[in-house]
Amino acid sequence: MAGLRGGACADPAWDPAIDGIVTTYSTALQRIAALAPKAKVFVDGWPLYVRDGGCPALVGLRPEDAAVVQRAFDRLNSVVARAATEYGATYTDTRTPSAGDDMCAPEGVRWFDPLVATETLLPYHPTSTGMRGVADIVVVAVRASGFEG
Template sequence: MGQRLLTVCLTVVALAVSPSSVSQAADGVGEYVALGDSYTSGSFIPVQLDRPLGCERSDRNYPSLVVAALRPAVFRDVSCGGATTGNLTQPQRVRGDGVNPPQLEALTARTDLITLGIGANDIGFADIVGSCTTRSVTRPLGAACRDYYHRGGGDELGARVDSAAPRVAAALRAVRDRAPKAKVLVIGYPAIVSDAGLGCLPLSPGDAGYLSRTFGRLNAMLAEQAREAGVGFVDTASGSAGHDACQPPGVRWVEGAVATTPAAPWHPNAAGMRHVAERVLSALRAG
């Protein structure tokens, strides 16, 4: 009964995300596998699943909404909070002494659809957010975080993005090797903060703009690697302007330093997951 209720609820949510017919997107999808980090798993969004619990995987993340619309015969969501490209091929130890197996082990030659949301942890997402939120409050009219990452004369975060590109490329090759017939979609990151000269505690406007440009550069890198690998890229930043973490509760799709709805700080909330799911379904409908 519980599983049936969950399926019904997810189907209702998915239809609300994509009111048009989903049959165009569903054609030929028999086995869907979701790979990725916390922006895929849905950290702290209810209900959190326990396979393992430390992965912070929600039953309302965008893969769950997409699968409710597509209704493939087989669905495996192996996304995990904190995952890097390395965890696609190596196990990941998570909170609670759990282990998430190498994510690529979920792929088979029969896999028809793969979504991959990865890259932020390769450039040190937690370190970046922690450093910026700590430093920015010391100069609310300046850009202490930006200056910190430029202290050597270059842009350290830009260099991190560039150095992550070969790892993303290698990951996409490995995905192709394991599931050569699958449609692969690389999922970009939504707008986390605004580049419009607006700040929100504890980020100064200058640092918010710097972080926005950094994640824009990350998305551009992911799009380029997807193009070079011959796979699709889903731009989730488009359409999310005005819904970043600096917007009021009820408007934002990404939570700020203090989450006002159930979600991890600086991560998508349930509304953000619905946005990403709609972008994925739109990409599938577009072929």
Template structure:
């Protein structure tokens, strides 16, 4: 049940007013889907057919939680149809996908604790462990958890059109976290280059989650807050672009190609899910169409 910002209880959405605890995006029925799919692992391309070594790093935007089929550690919510697997098929490369839901920049060099529905599912190694001197391509999607945007988006949900917008409550916090993320990303990019000096480093931004002024109540955020939330994504993307360019990497803009595919669109058009998913995907995350589209965008930049 969701508590709107005026405190009245509503039973039409699976979110709660207040900060979402770590790992809550994979809970309840969603967690059951993950657990049921845990044994359905797979690899993108046989090693014998591959012409390069591709390592995918990142968070849930890259891992594709709840998109069938699940592969790797259950707590990472990693899909065989995330953009890394789709891209590897296009490029015919050997893929080592270590993307993991909940990952922050610190989890590039530190182990990460994972959970499903509040149940501990163990730890996964630092993502940088997958990098080698022979790696030829690295993709990275990171920052959303450093800035905490999913949790704040959950906090901003309301079905009360007279509620006070959440922008004033979170604007300064998000701005500070975005500034703090910049040197963290710089260190991550330096770390990739040190471990994989031959690799082409490709860093994605995050896509268009909600259109200008939103679509309340289809997605339960007020127009002011819809613009604040997407604006925060865009500000984070600016940091990602600046740092990627400064470190000689390739930045991939996903906002522009996502126009007309945000969570306000029909189920056949949307690349990202809203607060109540209509496809097998986590709330406020890309669905299978979105991951495939991201792979096509990245592949286009790489000349695949």
């Protein structure tokens, strides 16, 4: 990890790569609309990955690097939200309601495993608690929309 060696963890290619995802989302949403024009489509974003200041001992990133990583996820959420809105899908924010559940949270609460993964055995991946948390947020959004399925 560059962040632990003193170099910047940000890659200048991140922003264009993230912005480029809009094409994939737009194509998928157009295809869904073509195949199922009456479908009500919901798109969710990424939860809070790592809080302000991070937790260097647990995550393995300096606070400034943790902020760079979170900004990348926030940018991804913005790109996905724009594409969803443009194509008539409902974007569901999972970042705001997941505050306090990021990878710095205690085991059993956190939605992502830290550097030393205890649940997924894959560092930085969603935990079952996180997957359940996102699903619960999406279900609330679907119900709030009046969708009956």
